Structures are given as structure tokens and as C-alpha cells.
Amino acid sequence: MTRPRRPVAATVAVALLAACAPVQAESAVKLPAAAFDPAVKVKRATAVLAGGCFWGVEGVFEHVEGVISVESGYHGGSAATARYELTHDGTSGHAEAVRIVYDPTRISYGTLLRILFSVIADPTLKDRQGPDVGRQYRAAIVPLDATQRQVATAYLAQIGKGGYFRRPLVVPVERYRAFYRAEANHQDFMKRNPGNGYIVRWDAPKLAAFKSLYPGLVRRAPAP
Template identity: 45%
Template sequence: MNRILIAVAALALACWSLVDSGWAADKAVKLPPPTQDLHGMAGTETAVFAGGCFWGVQAVFQHTRGVLNAVSGYAGGDKSSAHYEQVGSGRTGHAESVQVTYDPGQVSFGTLLQVYFSVAHDPTTLNRQGPDAGPQYRSAVFYRDAEQKRVTESYIAQLNAAKVFPARIVTEVRPLTGFYPAEAYHQDYATLHPGSPYIA
């Protein structure tokens, strides 16, 4: 139990509020919708996004209409190293990520990208979000198939061409080789700790 409390305290220090770091709501950017998107799918789909501390990213997608579930976890590395203490070293290849399960009849993949780039994080900072630094906090979209890759790359090109951000987008677009849910104490953190000063 003490180990879990120490880990939570360490994570709280690492996951500083984006508000405190200057990426406040007044700096959020109003983005155009993607010119390319995925439509006409039935059932449920999943997408995996990384953008700094997963607590805030999970909270954003949990409040997005059409999202059925959002899970904090790790993507980009091996299953054997998908543990918070190891990921925190920045040497595992993992990024703190969120797997989003959604109903494409209610929300499209392109709309999820629009949310991700506009309010979930700052996509123009390399390997950091606010004071959280290291490759585990990088901006990345882990695509599940060629269509997700196509729409993501197209939207990044569209946003860069429109110069909606003061700098170029540095978001990685990489194939998803595996998603590994984070430890239980990371799940639904913003919901369970609404007064936490570490989450925007």
C-alpha cells in the first residue's frame, strides 16, 4: 500500500496541471474540422492518443459525446516494460496514452482528432507537456490501420498549412503494436479527484 501511495504522490508531482504550465483554456485553439475523415463504420472502434500525462487526456475523452470508454495506459513499447515505474524512466519507448473506444455513428475519428489537437494537449512541444518532460510525455497518435494513418497525417498537414498553431505540429504518427492499461490507481483519476490541482 505504501508503494502505491508513493507512486501516486510521485505521479501527482509529474502530472502538473496544464493550466499551471501556461497551456490554459485561453490558449486553446479553435480548429477547423478535418477535410478527410472516416465514415460509415458500424459497431465500435478504438483509437489511441498520447499527449502528456494521461490523467488529463483521459478526462477530455471521457467527456466527449460518442466516446464509450477511455482507458489510461501505455503504448509504443513492449508489454514487459508497461509499468509506471519503468515508463517514468523515459527509456521504454512507451508514451502515457489513452485508448478511446467510440461509436462512429455518434463521433467520427476525425472529430476525435479535432478534440485531441485542440483541447487535450499542446501538439507543438517535443517530448514534453508543460513541466512534464521526457519521451513518455510525447505527442503521438498510434494508428490501428491505414485509414487512421491517412486521416491523421492529412489533418496534421491541414493544420500546419493553415498555421493555426504558432509552431509546427510535432505529433508522431506511429503504428499501434500494443496498448497496455495502466495500473488501477491511474484510471478515472480526474473523476475520482475533481479537486486535484494537477489536472486541467
């Protein structure tokens, strides 16, 4: 699927960024496990995370062991603007995000954050990821309870002090508002369109990096 047409100036800017930006697999970094990541004794929990274009975020997390399901959507704005064509001027408040249902006895919340910032999103970039620029492409953590918020805050402090990144971390920990499921054509986009030019250039390398850095966390088959 072709992403929506942009104004000429924006198209030129994105093309320049795409030409200059490194392939994600080359910039991936193996981060440490979360030092604060208490066990959660339930079989089902939900996480909401943002890391740029939701195609690749969803595509990577679908391959994580312990993940039950992933869906793409919008978080941060209102129901009235939770549509793809209304998020691309950056004023809706929405971020392209994913909702992950996972089994905390098999994969922890801290490990989801570790994967997010190791291979999917650069936490030092403000309102952009890869070739995509705008507030809708911000990386963000959206805790759904107090424990998730504590883990998120502690992990950002941990990796920020660890010297893993050249620039300061700017990723926000946002208050949960509502998650709106994206249009059907965005669900499982990477799985259904492996030959799409955007997927090949930007998202397939993220999945390859995940499999290379964390082979023990890879599912045998992607989650639905």
C-alpha cells in the first residue's frame, strides 16, 4: 500500500531523510534487561506503545514469544480524528501506536520496552522515526497501570545513564487516554505486504535485527 500523498516540500524532505538515514538493522543496539521489572502473575496483560510508523512496530512485536496479539491504531487524540487521513498534519494529538496483548508469565513489560528501543524506535528522536517526520510518528510509552509506569520510568533512566545512545533520551511516558484501532488495511500490513518498498527499506531490517539480537525471544510463527 502506498502511504498518503504528501505536499511536494514534505516529499522532498522525506526523500532526503530516507537517503541519509541508516538502515535500522545497522543502528540497532542490544540493550540490557530492565533492572526493575517485577513479575506479574496473570496470563494476560495489555501494553500500548508507539515507535514511528505502526506497520513495523506491529510487524516486529508479532514475532515476539509470549505476545498473544498485536493491532495497529491511534493514541493521544480524540475519536473524531482517529483516522489515517486526519493524523498526517501532526495536529490531531495521535501517535501511530500498537496495542499488544501478551502473557506476562512468558514476556515481561520491561522486555517489551527493551525490544522497542533496541530495534524499533530511537528514543533520542523527537517527533520522528526513520524517514517519517511529525508528531504522529513520535515514540512513546503509554502505561496502563502504576506498575507499567514504574517500569517505564525506571527503564528510561537505566538506559539513559548507560551510555547506549549518543544523545539524550526524549521519549515521553504518556497518560493513557484511549486506543482507537486503525483501519483494516493497516492491520498485519508487514505480514501481508513483505515486498512493499517501505517495508523492505525500513521495517524488514528491524525484524531481522530483532531475530539476530534476541533469538531466544522469537516466536515460531507470528502472532495474529
